Amino acid sequence: MxxxxxxxxxxxxxxxxxxxxxxxxxxxxxxxxxxxxxxxxxxxxxxxxxxxxxxxxxxxxxxxxxxxxxxxxxxxxxxxxxxFRAPEFGGTLRVGLPDDYIPVLMAPLLAALARLAPRAHVEVQCAPSAELRPLLADGQLDLAILSAETDTQEGVVLRTERVVWTASAQHDVAHADCLPLALFPEGCIFRKWALAQLRKRRREHRIVCTSRSMAAVQAAVRTGFAVSVVAESCVPPDAVVLTPQQGFPALPAVTIILAASPATDAALAQRLGEQMRGPLRRVRG
Known part of the structure; x- marks a missing residue:
């Protein structure tokens, strides 16, 4: 058998x-x-x-x-x-990933690369998914970890997790008459989803902080400066998740994928994805 x-x-x-x-x-x-x-x-x-x-x-x-x-x-x-295929993966391997996924995905990615492409020199570029996609398509990156909607046919799926509203546990900023927001720049799907839901409900709001850095967004949340929308695994430990019962509508889930450039062997992305999924199962979100 x-x-x-x-x-x-x-x-x-x-x-x-x-x-x-x-x-x-x-x-x-x-x-x-x-x-x-x-x-x-x-x-x-x-x-x-x-x-x-x-x-x-x-x-x-x-x-x-x-x-x-x-x-x-x-x-x-x-x-x-x-x-047996290691020579294909020698030289420099250029990898892109969003700043917000570094704490969750960087260690599993590097561990998988050490096993599957031990001869490679890894260059990591951090940028929002909207900026990484054209770099991948143009061959300026070999691999990229990207956020995508759940029905995507793009790349190798690493995990799917909730997208949530989050605010400081110590401040009552979530009930402000005009909701202050800390968001990622234009092109971020979390930003698009959050603003669409607020406009749909005619909830008054203003963007008080825009940053490409998850650390900056988390700081705005933790200090009570603003409410934000992040993947559940990125909620700061001293922050809370805001619920529909509190007036914050449910948002779509996000799928995190590993995609290869047209010139990169897709089999490498497939095998990296298989190696990364195990550790990622233990991550909150």
């Missing part, structure tokens, strides 16, 4: 996403194709891997155990491929 590596990849995606629909997004398949992969894997082992809990499908004990082995097998496959 041989285990199919693509089916194992689908199983890991199900474990990470928690549903067939979410797994389909991660592995770029339809939900029905995900179901077929999982059924074939269960049949080859002659063990049930999924069971129903109410309306949800969850992993059985055997399914959870197999996920542990599958992660190791996928990591070993990536390392083997990297070993």
């Amino acid at each position: 041989l285990l199919d590596i693509d089916q194992l990849r689908t199983l890991v995606a199900f474990a990470d996403a928690g549903s067939c629909k979410g797994a389909a997004h991660l592995v770029h398949k339809t939900p029905s194709a995900v179901s077929v992969h999982l059924a074939k894997l269960a049949a080859s082992l002659e063990r049930p891997l999924l069971e129903r809990q109410g309306r949800r499908l969850v992993l059985t004990h055997d399914g959870t155990e197999l996920v542990r082995y599958a992660r190791r097998m996928l990591a070993l496959q990536s390392e083997a491929l990297a070993h």
